[in-house]
Amino acid sequence: MKNSSAPITKYRKDYQPSNFLISETHLTFILNEQETLVKSRLLLRRNPKADLEAKSIQFDGENLTLQSILWNGEALSADEYKVTDEGLELTKVADEFELVTVCKILPQDNSSLEGLYKSGDKFCTQCEAEGFRKITYYLDRPDVLSRFYVRIEADKSRYPLLLSNGNPVASGDMDDNRHFVEWQDPFLKPCYLFALVAGDLDLLEDQFITKSGRTVKLQLYVDKGKLDQSDFAMQSLINAMKWDEQRFNLEYDLDLYMIVAVSDFNMGAMENKGLNIFNTKYVLANPQTATDQDFEGIESVIGHEYFHNWTGNRVTCRDWFQLSLKEGLTVFRDQVFTEDMRSKAVKRIDDVKVIRSHQFAEDAGPLAHPIRPDEYIEMNNFYTVTVYNKGAEIIRMIHTLLGEQAFQRGMALYFERHDGQAVTCDDFVSAMADASDIDLSQFKHWYSQAGTPQVSINYQYHKDEGRMTLIVKQSNQHPSSKQPFLIPLKLGLVGRSGKPQSFSLEKQDNKVTETLIHITDSSQVIELYKVDESSVPSLFRDFSAPVKFDVNYTHDDLAFLFAYDENTFTRWDAGQQLMEQCIVSGNDALMSNIAEAFKQILNDSTLDNAFKARALVIPDLKTLFESHSSKGVDFLIERRRSLKDFLAKSLEQDWLKQYQSLHQLSDKSLDQDSIARRSIKNLALSYLVCASDEHAELLKQQFSQAQLMTEEISALSIAAHEQVRPAQSMLDDFYKKWHQEPLVMDKWLSVQSTIDSDNVFEVIERLKQDPVFSLKNPNKVRSLYSAFAGLNFAQFHRKDGKGYRLIADTVFELDSINAQIAANLSKQFSGAAKLDKQRQKQVAAELKKIKNKPNLSKDVFEVVSKTLE
Ligand code: LYS
Numbered sequence: 001m002k003n004s005s006a007p008i009t010k011y012r013k014d015y016q017p018s019n020f021l022i023s024e025t026h027l028t029f030i031l032n033e034q035e036t037l038v039k040s041r042l043l044l045r046r047n048p049k050a051d052l053e054a055k056s057i058q059f060d061g062e063n064l065t066l067q068s069i070l071w072n073g074e075a076l077s078a079d080e081y082k083v084t085d086e087g088l089e090l091t092k093v094a095d096e097f098e099l100v101t102v103c104k105i106l107p108q109d110n111s112s113l114e115g116l117y118k119s120g121d122k123f124c125t126q127c128e129a130e131g132f133r134k135i136t137y138y139l140d141r142p143d144v145l146s147r148f149y150v151r152i153e154a155d156k157s158r159y160p161l162l163l164s165n166g167n168p169v170a171s172g173d174m175d176d177n178r179h180f181v182e183w184q185d186p187f188l189k190p191c192y193l194f195a196l197v198a199g200d201l202d203l204l205e206d207q208f209i210t211k212s213g214r215t216v217k218l219q220l221y222v223d224k225g226k227l228d229q230s231d232f233a234m235q236s237l238i239n240a241m242k243w244d245e246q247r248f249n250l251e252y253d254l255d256l257y258m259i260v261a262v263s264d265f266n267m268g269a270m271e272n273k274g275l276n277i278f279n280t281k282y283v284l285a286n287p288q289t290a291t292d293q294d295f296e297g298i299e300s301v302i303g304h305e306y307f308h309n310w311t312g313n314r315v316t317c318r319d320w321f322q323l324s325l326k327e328g329l330t331v332f333r334d335q336v337f338t339e340d341m342r343s344k345a346v347k348r349i350d351d352v353k354v355i356r357s358h359q360f361a362e363d364a365g366p367l368a369h370p371i372r373p374d375e376y377i378e379m380n381n382f383y384t385v386t387v388y389n390k391g392a393e394i395i396r397m398i399h400t401l402l403g404e405q406a407f408q409r410g411m412a413l414y415f416e417r418h419d420g421q422a423v424t425c426d427d428f429v430s431a432m433a434d435a436s437d438i439d440l441s442q443f444k445h446w447y448s449q450a451g452t453p454q455v456s457i458n459y460q461y462h463k464d465e466g467r468m469t470l471i472v473k474q475s476n477q478h479p480s481s482k483q484p485f486l487i488p489l490k491l492g493l494v495g496r497s498g499k500p501q502s503f504s505l506e507k508q509d510n511k512v513t514e515t516l517i518h519i520t521d522s523s524q525v526i527e528l529y530k531v532d533e534s535s536v537p538s539l540f541r542d543f544s545a546p547v548k549f550d551v552n553y554t555h556d557d558l559a560f561l562f563a564y565d566e567n568t569f570t571r572w573d574a575g576q577q578l579m580e581q582c583i584v585s586g587n588d589a590l591m592s593n594i595a596e597a598f599k600q601i602l603n604d605s606t607l608d609n610a611f612k613a614r615a616l617v618i619p620d621l622k623t624l625f626e627s628h629s630s631k632g633v634d635f636l637i638e639r640r641r642s643l644k645d646f647l648a649k650s651l652e653q654d655w656l657k658q659y660q661s662l663h664q665l666s667d668k669s670l671d672q673d674s675i676a677r678r679s680i681k682n683l684a685l686s687y688l689v690c691a692s693d694e695h696a697e698l699l700k701q702q703f704s705q706a707q708l709m710t711e712e713i714s715a716l717s718i719a720a721h722e723q724v725r726p727a728q729s730m731l732d733d734f735y736k737k738w739h740q741e742p743l744v745m746d747k748w749l750s751v752q753s754t755i756d757s758d759n760v761f762e763v764i765e766r767l768k769q770d771p772v773f774s775l776k777n778p779n780k781v782r783s784l785y786s787a788f789a790g791l792n793f794a795q796f797h798r799k800d801g802k803g804y805r806l807i808a809d810t811v812f813e814l815d816s817i818n819a820q821i822a823a824n825l826s827k828q829f830s831g832a833a834k835l836d837k838q839r840q841k842q843v844a845a846e847l848k849k850i851k852n853k854p855n856l857s858k859d860v861f862e863v864v865s866k867t868l869e
Helices: 231-248 292-307 320-341 344-364 385-418 425-434 442-448 555-564 568-585 589-603 609-615 621-631 633-650 652-662 672-691 693-705 709-721 727-738 742-753 760-769 778-791 802-815 819-829 837-851 858-868
Strands: 020-030 036-046 057-060 065-071 081-083 087-090 096-105 115-119 122-126 146-155 161-164 167-173 178-189 196-199 202-209 215-222 256-262 275-279 454-462 467-475 487-494 514-519 523-528 536-539 548-551
Touching (some): 122 256, 146 196, 231 256, 256 292, 292 709, 320 344, 344 568, 344 609, 385 487, 454 536, 467 487, 487 555, 536 548, 555 568, 568 589, 568 621, 589 633, 652 672, 709 727, 709 742, 760 778, 760 802, 802 837, 819 837
Parallel strands (some): 020 146, 215 256, 256 275, 454 548
Antiparallel strands (some): 036 096, 065 096, 081 087, 115 122, 454 467
């Protein structure tokens, strides 16, 4: 980064359409080991909807060396263009003209993993959000849609495969053992969806016949030798294509769909038109190398990128402030895909956990932003859990308010109006409102206001009238949140017998067992009639809104809901609240009640094992700290530990019984039942080993006999985290067995960096030197450092500040290698304001050191300076 001037902030309110558009984009890539030449021929024209008098154009460009430039085939004089750090300014324009440039770039030195770079022996690209400008001079903004023609030339032996978007239209041999392939993409697209891959890869091929009978060729490219880890990803793609036709009536539009897996990748994956590029983590898997959770992750990310073809590619964003238009919507779609493929109830719990542990924290800290941000310095910093996951919750609320049918009508209207366009979040909401009779004007505050609404509910029963009153109040601490939100509140009642209790909303009405209330005011009263005594309200069923809620429940109410609520989410949540109260109140008597409830659930053979495996988990420290930071880090760690010990010891026999009855290493099936069985069984194992070292023998056995990664890594991580004697030799054995599988080594790294032990710092230092580790590889950084800061709560927040120093030093070192990953890691400090004074001071000192780094990237600058404010 050239840091001559302070980084510039961009504002949503400043949006202006581009004065020029690019009708055609012709690119020729001459790929070489030393340098790559990018020849670009752009056909430009004035935008009839913008300033028709514009006298210049600003093309974006970064780290490019301009070799030549021609305007309608002629040379330009020195005063007709200017090359700057940010791009190329052209002061000679016409209504229509052609611009040809040749730029030199150095992909082999590009460690930012943005633009064109090398991962292993192959060339690949990542352009979203603003990476295309590292390839050539361009109008690098999502509202400039162009037709792309691409020619790639490279050495034939090293790069037999030359891929880009759309369809291959020509190929042939050249001199010096070189060859070329030409590609054309029939769809207009913004440059962030451009992709190129060149390399020597293995191919898995299949096909999909669309509902209108077209055959689509499916190609999955992986590193040589990895075909035995590719089947699941292919099957997931086929399932996603089928599902999108069935549920959303959306069909694929090209004849070819390619996915390439690369090991150096900043995020999960990228939806480039017809040529997705994926992090290997979300492609490669077989039962020996990948866990049940990995498989689910792959299915969901493959789905996510595929679903982008409509929600993102066919209809894209007008500007990057609208990112949630495509990401929130597509996360919603991938969540629902997983719900339909697996268990709806359990998926919902897993998604809520992400919101509560990560998104609520982001919304409460210095990096809080609305799902449609108003400003940014570096767009890559806004690929956040707010834009993605809270964004998906906003779409889900629309779905809840409209119902499936009207929601699907809204989707159809959205495509009818906007196919082929770059649009805004408002356009989406309008389509939804117009396709239904729901007024969404107040609902739109969810797009412009940040912070988590706090909803407090007071319920009272009026015995003589059989009436229940709920007084609902909403508030929001964030300064941008001045207006009350429209909050859908899904509720039901659990009757005395534990069965659903019906009620009516007006005195005369028919009775219902569940209803959806629209909360619109800061204070609102809800009356329920014909209610039996001792019914307990079950509120925010399915987590019907991304809010924090507190209800005047007694401990008995919570225990009752935990035992009987028919809604899986609220049932699970009641257990979580009970444990939370036990931890923060310091009330030890509650521990026995929880143990009692655990015992019942554990031994209830009618209950789904997947639910059990979630219900019997104590809330994690991040989630606890998010809501109860005033209790202090040390108190929460201590209390959580004693609750775990108590539950482990007092139920030791039950855990053992559970473990023994479900432990079947011969079951290698990946179906839902088997996955669920493994998850509750391994949870039982972790409690068992926590109860007593005696059970370490079970661990060792499971570890050495395991044929599935889920079984192997569960045993290993329990051994490491409970710090039982055989842990070290198990870690060594695991390394010997798997050191040639990078994705498995990621697990090995994070198991060790998350051990709550004083010597974790020496361990991390040693792992950093291990040949399997590299600071240049984002997966490795995440496994070692993000896992430490994000999951090793006790050591990261050590009183002596060692944890903060480790992460700050790493951010410092990473900044010049990969600013995006460094910025991401620096977000681990964003909860600092909630810490005690001493810790706050330590964090501030570390952040200042980072801020003073010469040539600090704007990515890290933005995060660190906001955190220090
Ligand atoms: N659009 C990608 C996705 O599917 C992520 C791109 C991230 C760019 N910094 O989530």
